[in-house]
Amino acid sequence: MEALQKSLQSLSLGLPIPQVPLTEVLLNPLDLIRAYLAQILADIVNCEIENASKSIQWPNNIFNGDLAVILPRLRPGAKAEALALELMEKFPKDHPLFILPFLEGVHFRVFVRPEAVPRLFLQYILDREDSYGSASSSGRSSASNGQKKLVVEFSSPNITSEFQGKHLRSTIIGAFIGRLYESTGWDVTRINYLGDWGKPIALLRVGWSKYGSEEAYEADPVGHLLEVYHKIEEDFKPEQDASRQARDDVAKEGKDEGEAQVEIESRGIFAERNDAFKNLEDGEEDTAAFWKRVRDVNIDNYTKFYERLGVRFDDYSGESQVSPEVMVEVEQMLKDKNLSEESGGAWIIHMQNVGAKAGTAIIRDRSGSSTYLLRDLAAVLERSRKYSFDKMIYVVASDNSVHFTQLFKILEALDLEDLTGKLQHVRFSEVSKMAATLGKGYKPQAILDKCAEAISGLPEVDSDKVAVMGDLGQMVEPLATSALIVQELSSRSATVHNFDTSALASFKLGSGLDLQYWISKLYLLLKGATPTAELADEDYEALAEEDQTNLLRILAQYPEVINVTYHSLEPSGIVTYLASVTEQLSECFGENGEDEAVTPGMAALYEATRIVLENGMKLLGLTPVAHLPTSRVDTPVEG
Template sequence: MATLTVSELETSLEKLDLNVPIPHFASADVLNKPLDLVRSYLADILSSLVEVDRTAAYNSISVSNDPLHGDFTVVLPKLCPGAKAGDLAKDLIKKFPQGSLFGLPWEDGVHLRICVTPQTVPRVLVPYINDRKGEYGSDLALGLRDPSLPTGGRQKLVVEFSSPNIASEFQGKHLRSTIIGSFVSSLHENMGWDVTRLNYFGDWGKDMALLGVGWEKFGSEEAFQEDPTTHLLEVYHKIQELFLPEQVASKKARDEAKKKAQDEVEGTAEIESKGVFAERNEFFKRMENGDENALALYKRIRDVNTDNYAKLYARMGITFDEYSGESKVSQETMVEIEQLLKDKGICEESGGAWIIKLGARSGTAVIRDRSGSSTYLLRYLAAVLERSRKFEFDKMIFVAADRNGHFSKMFKIFDALDMTELRGKLQHVQFGDVSHMSDKLGHGHQPHEILNQCEKAMMDVLKADGIRAGLVGNSEDTAKVLGISGLLTQELSTKKTGDHAFDIDGMTSFKPGTGPDLQYWYARLCSILKAHPITEDLLHEEYGSLDDEEQTSLLLVLGQYPDITHAAFKSLESTPITAYLANVIEHLSDILDEHNAAEAGITPAQAALYEATRTVLENGMKLLGLIPIALQQQDRADTPVAE
């Protein structure tokens, strides 16, 4: 939690000639959000000048995004509904007191614009940020079961993400799920939640059975020993090519059955009773019946791919607390779910299969096919029930693309089963599954090729940019870190509903807003602070070197960081964070002369400002999953060499 208490904060504010105690407003969080502190003082002034509700006064104030519009904006119709904005503005300007925190406001239509005084802002914000360090932007109370009882324990969250089908290739949607899911996990940890990261592999079912059929037709032990993951992918593509015409025919039959209002399952029965369809279904039946050969092949495939994916995630700096999968779901729980569905009359038999009719919009869900095998949906329902018992979570978030409405079907089924408490804890984070990754890498690519391409492109950029390479380094290790930073930042700079661009040239450049650019500016601040270490407890007069407009503007942007993290937490969007960090760097670059490597003449107060900026950049980068390269280099430098 924050180091300073309210009383300690008030003691420091009193030295700045600010009235204490701090004006109280229910929605203000002065210990975590410094701009709430400023809003509170401004709202207190407004409510003392005109007869308005104090809450309305506080809610009428917002931070200005344009320096020409001042630092804070008061929306006059919100402040005093029904009053004439012009008359109200003139009255407030006339009565507004001269003080240490605000200059005189000015009228701008229905707005009142106000600037904070450069003399006071740094004396409030710099110590505030530097006191909190790595906790600045966090709000651990949000994760408490009872915010009024800090010892009452934290809320538990399970986040399921990545979850590739290990029988087929790692697609753009899996990469997006991996990156977004890791961000959602970190965001909740930043707000005090107890988070479990779960990877639910598609390691069972018809796709795995199809690969099994493919292995029996095309598998080569010699090729497997040489490069197992590549050979398995080749086998899958070969059997998929044979299977495709049958899939097309089955879909056509299903669509025709829909048009005629006939049973979709019965409409595909004849097609799916022969050819690769029948071979696949038979192999899966062997798996579920415990056939030794089928299970031995399945285990080899799962072990090889699990190890390969674990190495991929490690390269990305992404961790999981548990690797699970369809194969780990117990038969007993599936039978339990199935029996509940039958007891409540929710599912019915159709053409030998067991189905659930979910209505015109959601269509039909199959829980057992005509061969008696479990479906992905049945296994998933059972998996969620098992997780609720194992983890006793307060919330579970699924980060996955879902073009077929899988999660809406699952939620409807839990509602129909009267499992409303469990259903209320489940949340699906959807994102666009349109990806251009395969266009750039080609179909049939291996997961590690994604990172290899990013690292290679980054190495080329470092060789061509001697200035930046001179600061961040130009080794292969540097290229690896910056390449991953570029990949993560490009993805997290895109709204969840946007397309997955996968622009390698763009992500590995030092253009503003990219991962490498964030790393460069962070490294530059570390270089400055190494030459100019910060001084604790600056004297009041030492802050005078921060009184100019550009430094005040940077400080006000730094003060917004907790508001940005709270907004991201509410929306589970990463774009507010990436856009904000780019804004911080834009303000920082206005202050620093990019070509002045010496950074001479820095005062102790300016060093403290740069330390606050470094803190905000570091906290934001870590939230995005970026490990600042300057920290890694420092850690290596500080590690004693074994003799």
């Protein structure tokens, strides 16, 4: 606050700073100018400063103003033109912070004076450094102030099949959400809820008895297990098709089940699979040993993949880890409230009885085995007791939307509305082109290998940009990971998952490689500079030039971007924002580019840009290659 007050005094701005509810003047520079603007508006229209503040929005584009006043909100019922005229007549003409606003539609667009921008925003960013854009600098994240707890479940692949495109999206989006909540002061627990139980693992057990080879397993454990699963899956397909047809035939008659379907599922691979799952749930020694072997080798393989991707988990949980006692507890709760009933040996819930439009949820199948839904209901109770979370987010593809609707509706029907209110399903399109790119039977490492292969083939035309970063041969893996993460996070959740490796080796605006290039360039420009030194008046005057001012105005938006993303959980906005930073940064070089001497003022501007760019990259999950020992930054400069 002391440093901020000093900056405000240099601009002849009145102190103390106007007090406006829900503004964070120490965390967000736009909140600071919002407070001063709200005071002006409140004085002109004679209203409470809080009401004036609610009429002020962030335009999201510096060419539409640093802030905008929505006139109908400022004075409901008033004509925009008349209110704008009144505001322009009474707005202080020589205000040290704002130039005279102008009307555009129902918006009253407000710009900060160019000469005030560097004096206000530059030191604000430099003072906060790594904490700029986060809530950690406020101290609200300390345990004594009641730090909130988030559990985020993401990735969650099935250990019997390939790591699919939807699992990759879940991994990268989920890891981002974890970092985002941590940056805003939450205590985050990351869970990988593996598909390590149920009928798929039982089917793999059946397949192992027919196709398993210890010799092939020793040579390539995960690869051989995938091969076995695909073989037994192919054998099983005719039986599944026959069962599905029998079920459809019965459904046409308006019945829930038929003898033909029961007969089909009582023999062949159906029966073998069901017996294997019953053995697994009963703890039969050989089946349990097989399950443990498969689970352990897959977790080991996934752990190595996640390390390469820069993702960590606090708990490798899974369906297998759900307590049978808690499942029984859930079943009893359902029976006590008459929500579940027996049907053909299975236990079901008619969803219209719990507030859903239609559908039937199965709790236990006719073989007596637990279902995914029952295990998930029990998992919610276990986690709420273990972690006492304030929020739990499931980062799972949209093809599971029906499951989560059933899960939430059943919990509400069990009078657990408070718990249900803490749950959120963050969904995204499950449609992915990754399998088409990688083929069948690939292991997760193949995803990053394919990306690294693309980066290794960077065209010669990009050699100058690569040279800024360092030795490409030593940076292929981090560059490939950066390119992949940015490609994943730049798409909105509703879009199809392209997994376009041909587009990874590109320095196009906002790409992973482009962000790495600019952060490396900034580190090189700052070598030997002292950007936090006291600036002279002539430095501030130079920074008031249009290109430099516009860059600072964009940098001032970063906390606002983070705030919007926190509520939307759409990381594409951050990618777009960082692209706007580098685009404007390129406008700040003179005709001779970076060959010109770096003045103290420009060093301070570059440092502020580095802070924002690096904070944003780390939030996305990128490690700047400028930190690697093979980068240009860590090697002597010739000449």
